[in-house]
Amino acid sequence: MTQPATGPAAATAAVTAIRVTMRVDGAEVAADVDRPGESLLSTLRDRLGLTGAKNACEQGECGSCTVLLDGDPVCACLVATAQCEGREVQTVVGAVPRPVRDAFVQRGAVQCGFCTPGLLVAVADLLRREPDPADARIREALAGNLCRCTGYEKIIDAVHTAAATMAGDRP
Amino acid sequence: MSTAAPARPAFHRPAAVDEAVRLLAEHPEAVPVAGGTDLMVAVNYRLARPEAMLDLTGVAELREWADEGDAVRIGSGVPYARITAELAAVLPGLAAAARTVGSPQIRNRGTLGGNLATASPAGDGHPPLLATGATVEIASAAGARRVPIGEFFLGPKRSALRPGELVTAVTVPKAAGPQQFLKVGTRNAMVIAVCSFALALDPAARPIDDVRGTADYRRHALAVCAARALRRVWAAAHERSPR
Known part of the structure; x- marks a missing residue:
């Protein structure tokens, strides 16, 4: 794929795009990316119609587009789709246990909701690594997810509620 | 004879350093990318539009x-x-x-x-x-x-x-x-x-006890001297109107 395209095949659409195959929320998907710098966020939303990850700052500041890439939270806007060949992507649809989502609703952690998918993914990752985090750890883990509505207190309450529910669910 | 093929987007995925540097020599236009935390901001804001990239994450x-x-x-x-x-x-x-x-x-x-x-x-x-x-x-x-x-x-x-x-x-x-x-x-x-x-401190050289002072005294005095000397050279270097 690194050779310059020559001959009749060069004119066809197949060789002017980069085919990327990856798993998104458990399903195998393929995307044809027409520039090497296309972000995973653009591919998810604009090519695949998967709008769980939100597009806000496109510079890795706000965390609205947070997804798990091979299990680690990353900003989808800063990942080139072509870097995801053969890799596992989980958006808010596939990454978040039910108790986390329910806790956000119960504790009023959602206002406009734009930051919520990214926060849910970040919280799911935190609780997978640390089942009962203290406030300082929660604040550190969510430092890359901006919310301009809630003042964060309700979000931190929701993390504690989710942690308690998930602890109760464990045998 | 043959017309140039339209520029084809290229994304090179080397698996080893040897291969990466060879690809970079063959494709000098390819922009290396790892985490993308700087490059992708530039790409998203149209400050950079690489026609080829060299992915180092593999x-x-x-x-x-x-x-x-x-x-x-x-x-x-x-x-x-x-x-x-x-x-x-x-x-x-x-x-x-x-x-x-x-x-x-x-x-x-x-x-x-x-x-x-x-x-x-x-x-x-x-x-x-x-x-x-x-x-x-x-x-x-x-x-x-x-x-x-x-x-x-x-x-x-x-x-x-x-x-x-x-x-x-x-x-x-x-x-x-x-x-x-x-x-x-x-x-x-x-x-x-x-x-x-x-700041990285290398405390390998240790002060000694002798007739002119104890090791403890020397440690304390060195700290006072070091702080004073640093303040003075900093002040001297940043004086707005030299006398």
């Missing part, structure tokens, strides 16, 4: 670190999150700096190699590397070379890295004593440094 040897006895050799593609989690005991200054980079999402992707290649004066990795006398390893199709960190930075966003070269590793001496990293910004998280400071 090069396993760049994503490993190795204990070399009195130093640690860190592959240029080891993300900050791993430096913080795995190297804090032996490289406390660098680990402290890594912990202040961006957010968890950024630290999962951003790398020391990218920090060096970008050579921004705000790069959080630079002060501890300078304070500890690290060595940068660079590879190209012509071979490998090692550059002392003090000779690596040539100016804001300028480094000793030449076209066709990649940063492959940084060798950082293990801490011989306490280390500090301090960074000033508008808040604690997600901050690009206004300024930052790293």
